[in-house]
Amino acid sequence: MSHLPPRVRALRCRACGTEVPVGPVHVCEQCFGPLEVAYDYAVVARTATRAAIEAGPMSMWRYHMLLPYEDPAPPVTLGEGMTPLVHAPRLGEVLGLRHLYIKNDSLNPTNSFKDRVVSVATSWARARGFQVLGCASTGNLANAVAAYAARAGLRGLVVIPDDLEPNKVAPTAVFAPELVRVHGTYDEVNRLCSELADSQPWGFCNINLRPFYSEGSKTLTFETVEQLGWRLPDEIIIPVASGSQFVKHHKAIEELVDLGLVPDGPRPRLTGAQALGCSPVARAFASGSDHIVPVREPRTIAKSLAIGNPSDGADVVRLARASGGVVVAVEEEQILEGMELLARAEGIFTETAGGVTVAVLKQLAEAGRWTGDETVVAYITGHGLKTVDSLSGRTELAEPIPPSLRAFRRAYPELVNPDASPWRASTG
Amino acid sequence: MAVTVRVPGPLRRLTAGAPEVQIEGATVAEALRNLDGRFPGFADRLYEPDGQLKQFVNVYRNDEDVRFASGLETALEDGDDLSIVPAVAGGR
């Protein structure tokens, strides 16, 4: 094997362009803007071919040449990525979209897209000698960090607000991280972790490891384009909390075009989805400015999207506008209906964040956004079992019956009546 | 009014590495002005030319984001903590 020079060149500030050496830092000293991984694309181009990618593992690591991990040791992986991209004909019929696709990223090892970002962050941190892998979280990230810390043999440090539902905590606690409960909101937990990352030799995935962590999101878009047959979709619907992944999907598209992996042509519109109970980005978009007014107390069942002070919010607004996309917010009831619609039309059970995404898709379809021939992809980023409580009381359960044919006929006469059965047309 | 200013990693170069410094000031604005007086460079890093705090700068008085109080005019009391925290974090 020929030796390639390093492809990760530096960290570069997305706001002012200042470059600093690669290290566990995430903030530009000049302007406090976010630091991003800067690649030497001449090096990347030598290995980033369709053939090399297709010959790679059936995980997001087939895109290793576009990720900031270059250690000879294998990455820390649980098989994240290469989740199904499924055509959604029944949901598409409801919405008037013939080419609607669902990227079902709830089928990751800990059932959310966070496994992608955490796999990169954990690999990088372990190679750099970090012994503690931490995060501030309310659920999905906690779950992923706890699992990948266990996988890597690192100490997990998960800091969470103390009012989380037990259902959210148990799937993280099983990995036995240090689980610190804080009396405060998520944004407050986040600030505490920022100050901790400044004073302890610990790697926090979404703080000082953020430049590496956030790169992992790109693979969701790389895979989608590959699974479409190396074709860019016309529009992507993306749930927005901090806005980090939204920004990275844009970067992923530009990289695919620049490397010649897809032909140069119209870029997808990038559309963001939020819950009205915490919609600082949608509000900035609607106001016509890109100034984000933080929400002090988010109130929504879509807790995985409830970031009141989204660090990448302004960039989301700018990129949505520039691409022809929008950022839209939906009501709580629409979120639940979105979850039910996706489940009933396509057999996919998503959490409230996915309900937000489907509800936004539906709202835009009903407003006449599409002619019907566009290729639209919705990113479904978390599994329904994570927020199963949100559905309690939505479906009334029937009284149990004795296990006899007679009882069945008595309880469900309309199902067995050959003339009245709602299933008549479908029985062969 | 003496307050403790907590300096984030990216700005510690300005304080010769000190993570905390004692500063006088009756309001957030005044404390930050005095901070810049003692450690020149802070104003440049924290403010836009129009005098607003930069987009990615969060300032907390005793754990409360000053934007939820009276912003730069938020009054300070003796012994308060003033934290400067970069906004770039998050993702649940």
Ligand SMILES: Cc1ncc(COP(=O)(O)O)c(C=O)c1O
């Ligand atoms: C399931 C799910 N979807 C989407 C998001 C939003 O991601 P981002 O913070 O990158 O905007 C999150 C977490 O933040 C999440 O947990």
Ligand SMILES: [Zn+2]
């Ligand atoms: Zn900068």
